Amino acid sequence: MLQAKSLNGKIVTLATMTSVDIAELKKQQASFFCPACNQQVIMKAGTRMIAHFAHRSTVNCPSYEGGEGGYHAKGKLLLYQWLVYQNINVQLEAYIPSIDQRPDLLLTINKKRIAIEYQCARISIEQVTQRNKGYRRANITPIWILGENRLNRQTNNHIKIDQFTRQFIHQFSTTSPPALYYFCPQTLQFITIQDIHLTQASQAIGKFDIKSLNQIHLLHLFKQQRFTAFELYQLWKSEKRKFRLKPLHPYGKELSWHQWLYGKGTHLEYLPSIVHLPVSSQYLMKTSTWDWQSRLVIDLLAPLPIGGQISIKSCESFLRKQILSTHHVPLIHAPENPIIEYLRLLANLNIIKQESPHSFTKINPIKFHKNIEEALKADEEMISLLTVNTSDKMQA
Ligand SMILES: [Zn+2]
Structure with a gap:
């Protein structure tokens, strides 16, 4: 922490003192x-x-941050100075008596309060939940900026997102893309990752934006950046390819899924191309896209005759054990429904057609493939179709 009380109760900020005074x-x-x-x-x-x-x-x-190292202190101070420079009403480590909390930074903008937590150490999920609950009670919007030391970037567009990181995904409105924020006090880099789509249990793709802190304004955090349909589906094309060509020795959850497939008389190579599609609200699912989507396709959609109806409710109740409660993603306002997102993609691919706000009708058969070559080719064709159909829709 940057501030402490002296014996006479005065608040002292060492960072703003000269070395002689210290x-x-x-x-x-x-x-x-x-x-x-x-x-x-x-x-x-x-x-x-x-x-x-x-x-x-x-x-x-109550305000122990874990670690409390120089890295965290430096980052907090830099963020504070950055906001002061923008003439934003900001308090450092302000105490909020009504909720007994002390955010790193407390901002007041047009009577609206924002708490910024700069989190570098791993704290318990319960602690994060408690703090977010407190902020909600006090009508304060929390923004969590993670230390860059927590960022696990793998390629230009790939990151590792574990359960701990998942709870820091922000979505300020229904129309804004899911976002994560990182800041490095050494390089002054402010990293925004938006339009996050989970590809596996703890892997995701996202659109990176890296700026130097002194190049950006606070509003930069709310600037929406998304993949184009082409970018997203090109990335997903390689995901699907990797998925098809996975090594044959799965374990854990993946193994039991393979066994389930086998029990259904099929195999990864034969799976319809519509299994394992990107949905942005995948953060609400306990299992990977290939898992729950294949169950929906094999158990519900494939047996349905052409012309048969399927309700959103029946899909939700079929997958209810795989859906997380929304309090696992406390920073997401009005989360999307992953199942509806998926059904809309299937409608986009002309497999089903939306008949009412609550139900869809199957209009085309679901194709299982005969061999890996056929599957890979069909996957590519499906991705192309999805790209074209989604781009059309975005233009319309
Ligand atoms: Zn203390």
Whole structure:
């Protein structure tokens, strides 16, 4: 933390003091206390770090951030200075009595309050949930910016997203794309990843935008950036190819899925091309796209005769055990429904047709492939069709 209380109760911010003054405090052996838990804290000041305070041990403190290292302190201070420079009303480590919380930064814009949490250490999911609940109670919008040390980028468009990271996906309105934010206090890079689509349990594709902090305004966080239909489906084309050509020795959840397929008299190579399609609200599913989509296709859609009807309700109740409750994604406002998203894609591919807000009619048969060559070719054709149909729709 950047601030602590002195013996007489005054708030002290080491980072804004000169090194001479800090040396003087050290000489006096001045005592400082955590504003949240009142325990004595220690000064951390050296030539190569932002001067800050730290608890003596992993203590029972409501504002303990875990780690509390120089990396976090520096990032927080830089973000604070960045906002001050934009003339934004911002408070550092402000205490909010009604919820007993102390966000890293508290912003007030047109009477609306935003709490920025700069999170570099791994804290428990319960802690994150508690803080978000508190902010909601106090009518404060939380924004979580993660330390760049937490970013696991794999290629230009691929990242690893574990369960911990998943809860930091923001979506400010129904029309904005899912987004993650990262900041590196060493390089000053502010990284925004938007239009996130999970490809596997803990893998995703997303559109990266990297800016230097001093090039951007706070509003940059709300600037929407998406893949074009072409970009998204090109990326998904390679996903599908990888999926078809997977090694033959799966384990865990994947193994039981292969066994389930076998029980249904089919195999990964023969699966219809419509299994494993991108849906942006996949963050609400407990299982991978290939898992739940294949169950929907094999058990519900394939047996349905042409002209037969299928309701959204029946699909939801069929998959109810695979859907997460929305409190797992606390920063997403009005999450989309992954099942409806998927059904719309199938309608786009002329497999089904939406007849009413609640139901679809099957209009074309679902094709199982005979061999891997045929499957790969059909996958590519389907991706092309999806690209064309989606682009048409976007233009319309
Ligand atoms: Zn404390």
